[in-house]
Amino acid sequence: MSKIRLGLIGVGGIMNGAHIPGYLGCNDCEITAIADVKPEALKRTGDRLGIPEKFRFTDYRDLLTCGEIDAVDIATPNDVHVPIALAALDAGFPVSVEKPIGMDFPESVALLKKSKDTGLPVFVCFSWRYKTLPRYMKKIVDDGEIGRLYHIYIKCIKDSGLWKGRRLEWRFQEKRASSGVLCDLGSHMFDMIRFLGEKFESIFCSRGIIIKSRQLEDSDEWGEVTTDDWSNVICHLKSGIDATVTLSRCATNEKDTIEFYLIGEKGSLRFVYENGSQHLYRCTGEDMINNTFREIEPPAGFVVGGQSRSYIDLLNGNPDKYASEITEGVRSQAAVDAAKLSSQLGRMVTIRELYESAGVQCMED
Helix, strand or coil: CEEEEEECCCCCHHHHHHHHHHHHHCCEEHHHHECCCCHHHHHHHHHHHCHHHEEEECHHHHCCCCCCCCEEECCCHHHHHHHHHHHHHHHHCCEEEECCCCCCHHEEEEEHHHHHHHHCCCCEECCHHHHHHHHHHHHHCCCCCCCEEEEEEEEEEHHHCCCCCCCCCCHCHHHHCCHHHHCCCCCHHHHHHHHHHCCCCEEEEEEEECCCCCCCCCCCCCCHHHHCCCCEEEEEECCEEEEEEECCCCCCCEEEEEEEEEEEEEEEEEEEEECEEEEEEEEEEEHCCCCCCCCCCCCCCCCCHHHHHHHHHHCCCCCCCCCEHHHHHHHHHHHHHHHHHHHCCCCCCCHHHHHHHHHHCCCCC
C-alpha cells in the first residue's frame, strides 16, 4: 500500500514538537511538502526532514497545487486556520487543523459546512484525548468505577507568559488569536469535558491581562497586549453538575501543570501532568475512608497511538473511535465563544445563544 503524502502548513514549534514526531513514527505516511511564511522556518524544518527545495513554499496555495500531497496538516496562527482549511477542502484534500479551529463560532460552523459539502474529514488536534492516561481515565469513568460524577475540576497553568524577553507575538494580539489562554488552553480543556461524556449548558467566565505590554517582534517599540493571560470558567453541564476550569500563563511557581480531578459517588480520579511527567491516581473503596489516592497504570494491552497516528488512521478509513473531528471542534469553539461573551457581558451565557446567533441547530441538545 502506498504511503499517505502529507503537506504541512505552518512549521513552527507546535508542528515540530507535537505533529512531526508522531508522523515520523508512522510507516504508512510521509511528509512530502511544507509551507510557512517564514523562510527560516522552512529551511530549518526542510533541512531536518530532507524536503527538496522545490517542495518548500512560502505560500500555502502553492503547496495545495504542487501535486505531491494527499492530505494537509495546519498549525498556523489562529486567524488563518479556517481560510487555509477551506482552501484545502476545495482543493480536494482532507485536513488536520490545530485548535481552536477558528477565530469565532461562525468560522467553525463554516468549516463544518464545507466538510459536509465536500465529504472530506476535518481532524482537530485536541491532543489530550490521544494520550494514554487521560484515555484510561475515560475508560474508568465509562465503566462506572467512580459512579455518577459530582464535580469536575480542571487546572491548566503555565509560566509561558512570564518568559523573559517574550515579545508581542500573534498569541498576544486579539486580531490574530481571538483570545489568549481562553482559546489556546481552554479549547483543550473544554474538549476534555466533552471527552468525558458531558455536554455544555451554559458558561460563566472572568478573565484578565497581567502583562499588559510587550516589545514588538521586529522593533524596539512596545505594543499593547489584547489577549487574556488568565481565565476562570464555570461550565454548567447538561447533567446538572459544574466543571470548573482554571487557566493561566502567568504562574510564577509552576512551569507547566495540568490536572483533571473528577469526584464521583463511588470515588475520585486525579490525572496530573507536571513538566512532562504524567500520573494517574485513584481513590475508591476503603481508600475513601482516609482519602488515600493510589497511583494506577493502564492494564497490559491498553494501547493509544497518539494524535498523528489517529489522523493517519482516519485517512486510511480506520478511525480511532475517540478521534476528534470537526463536530467536536465546533462544540469546543462554542464553549470558548460563550466564555468570551460571558466575560464581556458579565453574565452566564447559554450555549444555545451561540447556535441561535449563528442560525444553526444546537448540537448540545
